[in-house]
Amino acid sequence: MTEQLTVAAGIEPKGSALDLLHIVRINEEIKAVVAVAFKINIMALNAIFLAKRAGTAALGFGVLSNELRSFSGQLRETMLSLNGLIHASVGEVSVLLLDSRYSSIFSAAAALVPASARLRSVIERREARTAEYRAKLSVLRRSLRSSVEDAFRLVELGGVLAKSAKIEAAYGASFSVSLSQVSGEFDGIVEEIRGSLDTLRKSRFFRG
């Protein structure tokens, strides 16, 4: 995935608006990974039946198919658990967006009425609140980053399982071709997820 941002011609989003666009992209990628994780689950179920038909020659393949099915469930849960963090991040970024708009209006008013002590105190109060919002968002960024890293490590384990399944497929006697085809598909899909998560890890949202 490339992190493309759709913006109106000539208008470059920045600050919280850019954060919001990055979060939207992250969320879309999470949804895609959840969908693929479900696909692995179905594929693994079919692989388990195929291994049973192949009998003793595919015992190892059967064990790995079970592990891949369990992996797909774990991956799905891990990705869904990111939803809460995404939701909270959208909330904080939205507050910051509104906060930044109001703050700029108050600053414009203060420039016109510099003598208003009450206006200055409103601006000081806003600055303190903005710092609190930013701190909260910073915690959420770190949590989200950490959860994406956990998911990435899980997918690396899934990659090892898929590659082991490819090796086990070679011992599948007359079922070897079918098993190789299935294990190749596993490997391809896990690599696809790995690529998506690697892009997520590099999201510019985490650099904010």
Place this chain on the structure above:
Amino acid sequence: MKTTQTIFQDGDHKWVAIVRDPGRQDYLIDTNEYLVTHSGQGLLVDPGGLEIFPAVFSAVATEFDPSAIAAVFASHQDPDVISSLALWLEFNPQMRCYISWLWASFIPHFGGNASTFSAIPDEGAAISVGGLSLQAVPAHYLHSSGNFHLYDRTAKVFFSGDVGAALLPSEQQDLFVKDFSAHIRHAEGFHRRWMGSNEAKRQWCERISQLDIDILCPQHGALYQGKDVQRFIDWFDTLHVGVLRG
């Protein structure tokens, strides 16, 4: 920054028009705000949109201590009328907002909470500003379905919201209407399109003709004074409204 012009003064009882912002962006409709003060307390009438808050705030500050503004009156729910509410409330959280009961649960989307709003019943209500009693006068369907104007019997000033509004060319900067016939051409299309009910208009004209009014203050364009007030009411009474064009 907007300019302020005192249109009525008797001791500390004042009506100040906040008008004509040279720094206003062309894509924003020009608006008039009004400040009523009495005994050291202020009421801001149709405080305006979010984007013009700095201009209105600074104009108010030249005339009056903004922290002594106890309340805002919103004729109806439009963004150019009341979308700055959150900023005024942040400046003074005790400020109250008078608005039709119909909009009292919609306007909190702009700002405020349950304790902010004083919902005006359909028949109108008295609003006190530092002991001065103003009257919220029903103007429903002109143009909003929950719409009020504001009458100051003592000052003989009538705030008429969008009624009387004119979209004037930028070179016409006069505070008061100078030539009624020339002026009303800029008001006609607006009233035909924005005022939705001939029946409501008829009732409003009857009601307002019975009031003693020296100055009629719309939210957009020049103010009517003296004989132009009745001229306007007569003109409005005969105008067919609620039409797309023509």
